[in-house]
Amino acid sequence: MSVTSQLATVPFVDLKAQYASIKSEIDAAIEQVLTTTAFVKGRFITAFEEAFADYCEVKFAIGVGNGTDAISLVLKALEIGKDDEVITVAHTFTATVEPIVLAGAHPVFVDVDPITNNLNPALLEAAITSHTKAIMPVHLYGMPADMDIINEIASRYKLPVIEDSAQAAGTRYKGRRCGSLGTISCFSFYPGKNLGAYGDGGAVCTNDFDLAQKIRMLADHGRSDKYLHKLVGVNSRLDGLQAAILNVKLAHLDDWNAARREHAAEYGRKLAGIIDLKVPETPEWAEPIWHLYVIEIPDRTGLQKALKAQQIDSGIHYPIPLHKQPCYPEYQNFSLPVTEYKAATILSLPMFPELTSAQIDQVVEALATFQRG
Ligand SMILES: *Cc1c(COP(=O)(O)O)cnc(C)c1O
DSSP: OOOGGGOOOBOSOOHHHHHHHTHHHHHHHHHHHHHHTOOBSSHHHHHHHHHHHHHHTOSEEEEESOHHHHHHHHHHHTTOOTTOEEEEOSSSOGGGTHHHHHTTOEEEEOOBOTTTOSBOGGGTGGGOOTTEEEEOOBOGGGOOOOHHHHHHHHHHTTOOBEEEOTTOTTOEETTEETTSSSSEEEEEOOTTSSSOOSSOOEEEEESOHHHHHHHHHHTBTTEEETTEESSOOOBOOOBHHHHHHHHHHHHHHHHHHHHHHHHHHHHHHHHTTOTTOBOOOOOTTEEOOOSSEEEEOTTHHHHHHHHHHTTBOOBOSOSSOGGGSTTOGGGTTOOOHHHHHHHHHEEEEOOOTTOOHHHHHHHHHHHHHHHHO
């Protein structure tokens, strides 16, 4: 029986379906911004910042231009610069590390844990030197890093912990939200993220009043008043339209994340037992939000081709670890075995809240057929 001809495409994400489900709310919010012309600063930003701080269970959230700027601003606020070292991972999106290098500091890469895909706490202490100025774990794919151990080591060495929470809006670790666990955290509202704007956006979250004030100033030309510039800052603000859109979407985030969790459970059940295919594991202390659903498979190239032939989109996050990127020639000989193994075998399957059971079945069937050869 051939069903190929009847198969509809399974997209990797479906932002149109999501917009359709909240169109009237979004359109009304946009119209409010247009009619009040609160494009930069003002009440839509304040409302979103307050709601997002509550959501993340922190005292302060500061809207910024994007997630990459969030990290840059945090490094600047912590006065991290020339010859300093920041411990992080190479198994992440490039934006985790660009700001470190642009600040004149050096990333020190620690390998990842094979289960969480995140900074392996067992390797952390050995990476600390007299130049270390911060530790930056990433909650990759929406899975929390093992923060208690990381925080314990950081506090012994009096080092700040910066959470790259770009993929983890809503993730819980031992019941607490990612983004509230370290010294300060960075979020991205890139459209494809679990909480996505309709353009670029980001936020910094912290419980530290002084750091919050400093980030707010740095992101707005170092202003302490309209024409009083206490610091040399940048222009990296969340704009009114994005804030209003995000405020509408934030109210749906827990439902969307719950839908992703159901899809992940369904994938897990239906993919169990397929030879040579490893589905993600969740430690008991983790409540991931499944920004990405990532399997491991030896013949990744073959599988991706087979999926494409069945009109199923997939992705690789990320195919080249940062220490092997041409922009960092000084790290080429570095060895990070787990990171390198992951980069060679991972495949991200379609994952978004509006994904249907029929679409999951289509993906599962294609995977099973491929593995049967
Ligand atoms: C998306 C992302 C960023 C950067 O966010 P932008 O808003 O795209 O600048 C940083 N780190 C990680 C892990 C990301 O996934």
